[in-house]
Amino acid sequence: MKKMGVAEERKAEVLRKLKELGESIYYALQNRKFPEIYLPSRSVKNIMYDQELRQYVLGPAKVRRSSHNIKQIRTFTQLIWLAFFVKRLIKERKTSTLRDIFYSAQAFNIDFKDQDESDKIITDLESALMKAREDFNVFPEERSAIFGELIIEYTVPGYEGKRLDLTSHPDGVMIGPALTTAEFIDTSAEMVIAIEKGGLFTRFIEEKVHKRFKAILVNTAGQPPRSTRYLLRRLNQELGLPVYIFTDADPWGMHIAMVIISGSANAAHLRDLTTPDAKWAGVWASDINKYRLPHDKLTDIDIKRLHELKMDPRYNSKLWRDEIEIFLRHKKKAEQEAFARYGLTYIVDKYLPEKLEIVKSL
């Protein structure tokens, strides 16, 4: 028998958890009890930072959803319907979006007054199963991209066993449901470089960063969708590749890197989306002066955001604290593209090797 791949194993685990959930409902009914479900509480009081996991996690507080409680029967029913619906999605190997779920409910006379309500129930099911919605085939619309010497093998219907070399399309290979669930077969890469901006991702491909630095390139397209964060983690953990993150030099770019490394409070009920060993490789606040980069003044909103980050336990280490201080002292920000001031290839020829040297020694 063929060994089960990572993607298949995850699906099997979700199905197992869904089955347990269903069985608990049947068991209650058989024993003439009102079925109920316990979910981890997602209230602010129950969200805490775990130093060991280096991410936010939920504490021990639980909330009960009971079919006995007239106020809860609506959300209880919605949750059970959703569990039924995503089980069918997985079995039929179809994918879906948050928006689709909202409309699909109407076919079953399940009432959601708007998408906010259905999105909330999807998060409830995530908490109940401790699995991300991507694991039950609910994907976002946004797509980021990947490029580099990595061969993958698909597991989606119609493509099982087919392979793709991720250098086969020089605009980058889209990260959608098929790529997210593919198995990694072979790579000659020695690192992963995640890049915030599409323009720079294209530049890196043109300048052959994948060959010169033996790197797999990932375009996060701003704050990466969770499927991209999950993919970065897999590249790090399954292939043992270090991950370096390049963003703009501003609080928002910094935070893109931090969410890849340590996750978000919103996803405290989930595991496997963070890459704790990934490194923020710039553009740092200190690079703006060091490289005399064209820059803009920080806005009031930027400064307010930096003060928030200062209070955030994820930012409680030397590099991050120092860079926040430099931002606040100089009140400057700069974009990745600012290096074009020294010619389009400077960032690859000069900045990238210098910075990788520094970051590796951190």
Next chain:
Amino acid sequence: MKKMGVAEERKAEVLRKLKELGESIYYALQNRKFPEIYLPSRSVKNIMYDQELRQYVLGPAKVRRSSHNIKQIRTFTQLIWLAFFVKRLIKERKTSTLRDIFYSAQAFNIDFKDQDESDKIITDLESALMKAREDFNVFPEERSAIFGELIIEYTVPGYEGKRLDLTSHPDGVMIGPALTTAEFIDTSAEMVIAIEKGGLFTRFIEEKVHKRFKAILVNTAGQPPRSTRYLLRRLNQELGLPVYIFTDADPWGMHIAMVIISGSANAAHLRDLTTPDAKWAGVWASDINKYRLPHDKLTDIDIKRLHELKMDPRYNSKLWRDEIEIFLRHKKKAEQEAFARYGLTYIVDKYLPEKLEIVKSL
């Protein structure tokens, strides 16, 4: 000698036009005259709708940029620098973004006070050459995607002569500089279906619309970037394939279809971005009642927009006028995903074949 492909021919033409521009400057200098350039005026008075081309075009009015005029010497210099810079981009076969151009200027001590100013000069050069910035290797960051039975051959450095089958990645193949400049080699497709939303694009791939309807699928990702509009035109004109556009049933979805068909006033100085024979295949206002779709009320902004569209010469034909009237009468809008109310595959199994039948006969 190998026959020149469409993409290569376009590059050669841009280089020829850049050379003419340069020669006119040298000629003036040699004759001890102040160099000057004439550009078509892009003022509202000079933008008119051309019934034959079925797009907005610029009228005969010209504006002069002269190095003799102290007020114009700044923009004149910026324009000449840009022409020099993009010639180098093309020769070195590098691509760039609007943002890159802004920063690159600083390496040459060319001053742009912000990106708005550099963007304006890029549009000036487009008008001077009557070519889109993509033709001189300045690409946007946004990426849409394509999927279907079409084999392309790359022309970008390092990939010359390599081919890709556009069914090779089931998440869709990204439309970036490499795809935009590729040659079409072979297809078994009989139509092109452009889709506004990423989620539905993935659904269409999963439901094998490319096989069942022999269709090439294009995800426009909202209002498509110009390189995607140009690609749709090429699929229509080079391969002779009809193009059908599926959008949300609201004024914004309608206008996505219209811009693919007839272009925008902003691009009145350009050709080759429109597909006049493409058809808007829904979701129509009339479909909301016909299919009893879940819907929302039109907002005041939606209604204001519909009144604007009514006055727009591009909307001056029966289908469009009727649908605008129905929107205004029923005051309802609906999304493509609303069909999920009848199950996730209803849109492909029922709506799509019915609608294609109707649209083909229009």
